[in-house]
Amino acid sequence: NAGVMQNPRHLVRRRGQEARLRCSPMKGHSHVYWYRQLPEEGLKFMVYLQKENIIDESGMPKERFSAEFPKEGPSILRIQQVVRGDSAAYFCASSPRTGTGDGYTFGSGTRLTVV
Amino acid sequence: TQLLEQSPQFLSIQEGENLTVYCNSSSVFSSLQWYRQEPGEGPVLLVTVVTGGEVKKLKRLTFQFGDARKDSSLHITAAQPGDTGLYLCAGAGKYNNNDMRFGAGTRLTVKP
Numbered sequence: 001n002a003g004v005m006q007n008p009r010h011l012v013r014r015r016g017q018e019a020r021l022r023c024s025p026m027k028g029h030s031h032v033y034w035y036r037q038l039p040e041e042g043l044k045f046m047v048y049l050q051k052e053n054i055i056d057e058s059g060m061p062k063e064r065f066s067a068e069f070p071k072e073g074p075s076i077l078r079i080q081q082v083v084r085g086d087s088a089a090y091f092c093a094s095s096p097r098t099g100t101g102d103g104y105t106f107g108s109g110t111r112l113t114v115v
Numbered sequence: 116t117q118l119l120e121q122s123p124q125f126l127s128i129q130e131g132e133n134l135t136v137y138c139n140s141s142s143v144f145s146s147l148q149w150y151r152q153e154p155g156e157g158p159v160l161l162v163t164v165v166t167g168g169e170v171k172k173l174k175r176l177t178f179q180f181g182d183a184r185k186d187s188s189l190h191i192t193a194a195q196p197g198d199t200g201l202y203l204c205a206g207a208g209k210y211n212n213n214d215m216r217f218g219a220g221t222r223l224t225v226k227p
Contacts, residue, residue, distance in 0.1 A: 103215075107157050109156070
């Protein structure tokens with residue numbers, strides 16, 4: 001009974017490289033959310049996706065960042081040409097289709113370090 | 116954007132003390148949730164409150180949802196070192212009950 005799986009747990013990238021963060025939601029969950037967390041801070045909403053649809057990307061920077069949740073496979077958060085300011089913990093959460101307000105199940109996060 | 120303000124931002128107390136942390140907004144929420152996050156891990160859901168004035172108890176933790184569904188509080192009785200963590204509140208946003216936006220959190224340290 002796997003929860004939300006994120007990989008990798010830790011990712012180191014040099015400035016200018018691309019970072020790909022993966023999130024496999026809980027079985028049966030079709031809503032996926034990505035959040036960014038800086039040290040000593042709370043969670044900042046980035047994007048909300050359903051299968052093959054971006055519902056709300058209002059929290060995502062307009063440039064270099066993109067997200068997808070294909071029909072098959074994990075959700076991907078992609079950061080192109082990373083800069084030091086992108087260093088943060090990125091959390092993915094999922095929830096069931098029916099939208100009962102029962103809360104999110106979070107993954108353990110990917111800690112991105114840009115050197 | 117619905118903003119949730121949490122206070123205090125930091126709280127350090129001795130084991131056995133009681134404490135209350137707050138989550139306030141100018142917006143009305145259909146539901147509000149509390150999470151606890153430990154270092155290096157993702158947040159874990161503690162409780163969901165839905166009805167204005169609702170009070171829920173989880174062992175030594177008491178959660179209250181304001182009558183107007185704009186604010187909430189978390190009270191911990193006889194705090195223990197294991198309660199140490201970041202406490203986050205989250206309110207249901209504009210798309211459906213699962214579109215949650217988070218406050219910045221209260222970082223609690225309980226010293227033995």
